[in-house]
Amino acid sequence: MSDEIILGYINKNLSKQRYSHSVSVAETAKKIGEDLGLPDRDVKELYTAGLCHDIAKELPKDEQIKLIEKHQKLSNEDLICRSTLHQLAGAYLARELFGINDRVFGMIRYHCTGSPDMTLCEKIIFISDYIEPLREHHSCVLLRRYFTERRTDLRLIDVTAAKCCKRTLDLLESKGHPIHPLTIQTYEKLKNIAYN
Ligand SMILES: [Fe+2]
Ligand SMILES: [Fe+2]
Structure with a gap:
């Protein structure tokens, strides 16, 4: 999978604003991965997942549902929380278009809802979506400040992810x-890890 091809696709198929947000999530996630000293493979995959994470967000909901149902049955919770459908639709679409691997799939698949079993890289994408520098919502500004004023370590990732969930x-x-x-x-899971 080549990031240039993905960049070209999202530039052509997403709105200008969502394209900029996607690149910003990719850069934020990459920087967090580097600050943590993660292996090159993880840093590269974080960047790719950031680029792809909202790839299905601008598709009509019925198309998102179709994309998912080609591969799996949707749960009632997924159907009720329609604003989060694009995480799963996006993961499948990125796999169809770019052949992303299972690790990148997981990073896209849980970027809105989170998951109690998130890997470190999944948590980094989850956080980056919230704190990337183009986000202007007051809660994002506060959380970005909280995150950037501290040393990036594993505990900060968990505490910040817990705060993202709470907000x-x-x-x-x-x-x-x-x-x-x-x-x-x-x-519930992260709060116990983060505050104990
Ligand atoms: Fe999203
Ligand atoms: Fe996003």
């Missing part, structure tokens, strides 16, 4: 939007 849960609750159980499970 997502609070936001969805305040708007009365459905909450994906994976986000609650992720928060």
Whole structure:
């Protein structure tokens, strides 16, 4: 898989704003991987996953559902939390288009909801989607500041991922939007790791 091809695809097929966000997530994730001293393979895969993570977000929901149902049955929770469908649709689409491997697939697949069993690289993409520098929402600005003012280590990844979950849960609750159980499970697990 070549990042140049992926960049060309997202430049052509995503809105300008989503293209910039995707590149920014890729750069943020790459930097976090480098700061943690991860192997080159992981850093490269983080960049690729960042580029691809929102690849299906601008497709109509029925197309997202079709993309997923070619490969698996959708759970009721996935169908109810429609704004998160694009994580799974995007993972399958990136695999169809670019032949991404299972590690990159996982990084895209959980980038909205999180998952209690996320790998380190999955957590990095999850965080990067929230704190990348183009995000202007107040909660993102606060979390970005929190993250960048500290030394990047494994504990900070868990604490920040827990904070991302908490803010997502609070936001969805305040708007009365459905909450994906994976986000609650992720928060419960990370909160214990992060604060104990
Ligand atoms: Fe997304
Ligand atoms: Fe995103």
